[in-house]
Amino acid sequence: xxxxxxxxxxxxxxAAYNPTQARIQKTLFGLPITLLILILxxxxxYPVFWIFMSSLKGSEEFSLKPMWALPETLHWENYARAWTExxxxxxxxxxxxxxxxSLFLLVILGTAAAFGIEIMRxxxxxxxxxMFLVGIMVxxxxxxxxxxxxxxxxxxLDTRLALIMTYVAFGLPLVVFFLAGFFQSxxxxxxxxxxxxxxxxxxxxxxxxLPMVQNAIVTVALVQFFxxxxxxxxxxxxxxxxxxxxxxxxxxxxxxxxxxxxxxPTFASIGLAVAPTxxxxxxxxxxxxxxxxxxxxxx
Amino acid sequence: xxxxxxxWKAILIFVGPALLLYTLVLLVPIVWSLGYxxxxxxxxxxxxxxxxxxxxxxxxxxTFLKALWFGTKFALVVSTGQVILGLLLALLxxxxxxxxxxxxxxxxxxxxxxxxxxxxxxxxKMFAIAPQYGLVNSLLHNMGLDGYIxxxxxxxxxxFWIIALMEIWKAMGFYAILLYTGLVAIPDETLExxxxxxxxxxxxxxxxxxPLLAPITISSLIFSLNGTLKVFDTIVALTNGGPGTTxxxxxxxxxxxAFTYSEYGYGSTIALGLAxxxxxxxxxxxxxxxxGGQ
Numbered sequence: 001x002x003x004x005x006x007x008x009x010x011x012x013x014x015a016a017y018n019p020t021q022a023r024i025q026k027t028l029f030g031l032p033i034t035l036l037i038l039i040l041x042x043x044x045x046y047p048v049f050w051i052f053m054s055s056l057k058g059s060e061e062f063s064l065k066p067m068w069a070l071p072e073t074l075h076w077e078n079y080a081r082a083w084t085e086x087x088x089x090x091x092x093x094x095x096x097x098x099x100x101x102s103l104f105l106l107v108i109l110g111t112a113a114a115f116g117i118e119i120m121r122x123x124x125x126x127x128x129x130x131m132f133l134v135g136i137m138v139x140x141x142x143x144x145x146x147x148x149x150x151x152x153x154x155x156x157l158d159t160r161l162a163l164i165m166t167y168v169a170f171g172l173p174l175v176v177f178f179l180a181g182f183f184q185s186x187x188x189x190x191x192x193x194x195x196x197x198x199x200x201x202x203x204x205x206x207x208x209x210l211p212m213v214q215n216a217i218v219t220v221a222l223v224q225f226f227x228x229x230x231x232x233x234x235x236x237x238x239x240x241x242x243x244x245x246x247x248x249x250x251x252x253x254x255x256x257x258x259x260x261x262x263x264x265p266t267f268a269s270i271g272l273a274v275a276p277t278x279x280x281x282x283x284x285x286x287x288x289x290x291x292x293x294x295x296x297x298x299x
Numbered sequence: 300x301x302x303x304x305x306x307w308k309a310i311l312i313f314v315g316p317a318l319l320l321y322t323l324v325l326l327v328p329i330v331w332s333l334g335y336x337x338x339x340x341x342x343x344x345x346x347x348x349x350x351x352x353x354x355x356x357x358x359x360x361x362t363f364l365k366a367l368w369f370g371t372k373f374a375l376v377v378s379t380g381q382v383i384l385g386l387l388l389a390l391l392x393x394x395x396x397x398x399x400x401x402x403x404x405x406x407x408x409x410x411x412x413x414x415x416x417x418x419x420x421x422x423x424k425m426f427a428i429a430p431q432y433g434l435v436n437s438l439l440h441n442m443g444l445d446g447y448i449x450x451x452x453x454x455x456x457x458x459f460w461i462i463a464l465m466e467i468w469k470a471m472g473f474y475a476i477l478l479y480t481g482l483v484a485i486p487d488e489t490l491e492x493x494x495x496x497x498x499x500x501x502x503x504x505x506x507x508x509x510p511l512l513a514p515i516t517i518s519s520l521i522f523s524l525n526g527t528l529k530v531f532d533t534i535v536a537l538t539n540g541g542p543g544t545t546x547x548x549x550x551x552x553x554x555x556x557a558f559t560y561s562e563y564g565y566g567s568t569i570a571l572g573l574a575x576x577x578x579x580x581x582x583x584x585x586x587x588x589x590x591g592g593q
Binding site for chain 2: 036037041043044045047050054062063068110113116119120121128134135137138139140141142143144148149150152153168173176195200205226232233236237247248249252261263266267270273274277280281285292
């Protein structure tokens with residue numbers, strides 16, 4: 001009772017108050033809720049655990065043992081087979097070669113554009129900002145057919161450039177919007193002082209603005225990483241050559257071809273597709289949650 | 300000062316590259332797509348002007364209407380599930396777990412960051428019947444409930460619910476965080492005042508917390524509807540629209556029309572239908588919210 005708000009105690013005392021009964025009620029009420037939370041947490045993480053566990057089983061275990069049984073011996077070779085026979089290694093390299101250049105370009109172009117829109121003074125800034133906003137609302141599906149025609153005519157199908165261009169253009173609206181928000185509350189005095197001291201606008205951008213919005217850039221790049229790494233639609237549409245597939249479209253092809261019988265390597269390849277996001281999330285979970293929530297509220 | 304900040308060359312260097320790429324890859328194709336609705340054919344077979352024929356066709360196409368209905372039903376079910384579960388979780392985080400909820404929040408958010416294709420593959424293995432029983436059928440078998448064993452993803456009605464279940468499972472943690480941030484923002488004084496007036500438990504939640512949370516709940520609903528109307532990865536990986544076309548939403552119908560049957564014009568018309576569907580749903584909610592708020 002020490003340190004408790006006297007007002008609160010007062011309210012509780014209004015009703016006929018029986019401490020023992022209240023404690024029992026609290027426990028009875030609390031136990032189901034604790035159980036409920038436990039079940040929810042289990043439901044959220046068990047499937048991930050199940051993938052990992054199943055990825056280490058031998059093929060005979062799938063037919064002889066129930067699906068929830070733990071692996072008897074650890075078949076790490078499932079991963080090796082997924083990596084080489086299942087081509088996951090190749091898909092991984094493709095994803096990395098597409099996702100990271102896209103992220104780099106997105107951040108550079110998006111930050112520069114946001115800087116130009118919010119900090120520079122010109123009449124059409126508002127209009128251009130609005131144009132970027134349109135992109136947040138339009139479903140990607142409406143754009144992919146003309147894009148397919150464009151890439152087909154420019155011989156860009158099955159190239160990394162096509163994927164990179166698409167990812168950057170589709171990601172720009174959110175990145176520009178997010179960073180423009182940060183530049184809006186940016187202290188103008190600093191910029192003015194730098195210009196008075198003789199800095200060019202490029203120096204202001206590179207040496208002052210960029211370092212000051214560093215955290216926002218990391219957040220937005222992180223969120224975009226999850227979008228790009230997890231994309232299926234774009235890579236499925238613009239690549240048909242198996243050598244160009246990314247992890248997600250490769251996984252789809254792999255499970256279609258081999259997944260019917262070879263469950264061990266299939267689970268291993270699912271695990272490989274999931275691993276980067278899980279690892280990054282484990283280390284940066286607070287930032288990821290914050291970034292995604294901020295992106296959603298603004299988007 | 301003004302001269303430096305309104306230097307046209309600098310503005311062009313900052314905004315130009317982003318704007319150029321964005322215009323080329325997003326804005327031009329939007330207009331182009333609208334133009335396509337008046338044509339039939341594909342870049343490979345060539346295009347032919349057909350006027351408003353695609354629009355006439357779409358209005359009487361049973362496959363389109365079925366996909367439209369599937370998508371709407373799916374979005375309503377999934378969004379309701381996502382937001383209600385998210386709300387429940389957020390209330391649990393804030394009022395029950397209080398400050399010790401960080402770990403639970405982190406764990407329940409985990410499915411949000413997983414690739415949809417991988418999650419869908421995982422679900423398809425969970426509900427598999429052949430060549431071996433998946434997790435669910437295997438469990439049923441061991442509990443002696445063999446009568447309930449079925450091809451979950453091979454039947455239209457069970458497939459619908461499994462796709463819905465997966466989407467709800469994957470995103471509920473996200474909406475929980477979104478609504479939790481809204482809950483945290485409610486000032487303690489407001490809740491304290493309500494408690495002094497004798498409100499607690501369900502009454503407090505129903506008459507104080509939920510109304511204060513309404514704006515962010517509506518945003519969550521719009522966000523969720525927008526996302527689920529565009530469902531694609533999940534369905535491609537789980538059922539590929541089948542059995543037959545029973546689990547085909549507009550996104551997949553458009554994809555197949557264009558890339559399997561090479562009908563770009565009709566595909567674009569379907570895509571336009573999808574864009575309108577998203578717009579109508581959003582406007583309906585905004586309109587309802589405005590009327591309800593008065």
